[in-house]
Amino acid sequence: MASTTVKDTASKTAVSAQNAATAAIEDPSGFLHHPYTRAALPFINGGLAGMTATAVIQPVDMVKVRLQLAGEGARTGPKPSALGVTRDIIAAGKVLDLYTGLSAGLLRQVFYTTARLGFFETFMKNLNAKAKAQDSQVTFAQRAAAGLSAGGIAAMIGNPADLALIRMQSDGLKAPEARANYRGVFDALGRIARAEGVAGLWAGATPTVVRAMALNMGQLTFFSEAKSQLKQHTTLSTQTQTFAASAIAGFFASFLSLPFDFIKTRLQKQQKDPKTGVLPYKGLMDCARKVVKEEGWLRFYRGFGTYYVRIAPHAMVTLIVADYLNLITK
Template sequence: MSSGSSTINSAKEKLSEAPSTMKSAAENPKQATTDFLHTPFMRAALPFINGGLAGMTATAVIQPIDMIKVRLQLAGEGVKTGPKPTPLSVTREVIASGKVLDLYTGLSAGLLRQAVYTTARLGFFDTFMKALTKNAESKQTKVGFFERAGAGLAAGGLAAFVGNPADLSLIRMQSDGLKPAAQRANYTSVIDALVRISKNEGIAALWAGCYPTVVRAMALNFGQLAFFSEAKSQLKDTSLSPRSQTLTASAIAGFFASFFSLPFDFVKTRLQKQTRAPDGSLPYKGMFNAFTKVAKEEGLLRFYRGFGTYYVRIAPHAMVTLIVADYLGWITK
């Protein structure tokens, strides 16, 4: 009986404390927010939340460049001496055939992709790096470049697999305008694309081009996250301000991310854009077949077509993503 009364008294004490806790939160919301941000659940979730928000912000900024990049990669497919479009000519063509807003085709898919892919990519990378740092501190050493690279590769590969359906929908939506009017799918949104592709081609079709997507993400992450982390580490003791260090490190990361990942991005675009012919055949049988076929029919340099556009797409995206993630990490630390 005494045990029951003590439990009741304890409950009464907690209830009596509730109004004062609410009053304290109302009087000092900043403190209440800080306490919430430091709960174990939020500490584990914040790298993923901040990563997703950073990626979506960056995508909203660079979506027109991504649209142009995809159109450049699909131009002259199958012919070595085909058309040689430029970013300017592609932009003019898109605007002339519709509206300026056509450059934002697939934005809903791009945002969904970032909500899934970048959330997972930066979240996993941050989680891996914290584990590596803790392990290094226990051994009184520092996290090395190869460990950073390994964390980037693993985070990119895992995130790319999860985000492939949204990535495929983005490519389908952006390439739809290249087809004859009668053959266009005219997707209204990423949800419409996901539903129709899975219904007409099967759920597995949403993971078409998954292998090069994963390899591309690993290559991109190796260039972006590993070199960003390494550059920041090298610039730490320089006279540059923290903001300048972040900008410089992101520009370096953007270049290496572009260089390592463009050939895989090119093949990924070709594989995700392809649809079955009336006889059920596909232009490419897989990643290696696509590499071989493009190299033979269009030349090796075709893999690096639009490198400037790709860099202008990757570098600002990397810079905006990393800067926003860095800032969000700072305000939520």
């Protein structure tokens, strides 16, 4: 009897909470419908979606960075596999080492994904409003421009956290006596700023911006376009449309952005030679030229499988969560 009473009470409480949440969302005068809240929601939903995806995908990102840095400067250098890198990381420390840099990854999402999804959603709302007023449809070119713009702006905002993430993940590749042993993302940011100046926090910003624009072109533009096309030409459910569109977006995001991600990783990892004070690469083009000359064209796509496993699920989780949050808060 007592058990039945507890169950009934819990059930009634759950129903009451659900009804209260529904009423809050549907109430046109409620908090969610305040003009300031409406403007902030795309950014909040984007940040939450990005942080959720990063928490899931962080170990794959760690392996991806190690693969990109292996054999630097040698055409016939080591050719590690994702499984081998994973095994080496675990053997050298512990399973949790796969989550090295998680704090930086989450901080990056707070700035980067909050901005890119927030700006993209804001741009798309304006484009949809204009298209509706003109009795037309948003074009692929307009979606592409929105994705490129949102990605570029967000990348500049999030570069310091992205730099800290690369430095933390690559630290384990150095000799024990040369490691920085960062205590966390804020320790990394502070030490980089003191050693290289505040401007040093934007090292690799150019390839980061280009990479973000390419990734967003693939991810947000193709997601929006694929979902629109699936809605018009199929009878799939909303959930299936979202999943299929996110899978398509994940592939294009990976394929278009990997070469730029590779160069970004190399530039952000580099530090001045202690003897000469010279950096290995002068910039994006110099890095690309040296990689082609010393390591070959295919090196840009080393670890594509790992990168796809990192980018595609991250894109899918981010887009599905963001789409769901946008749906329940619209």
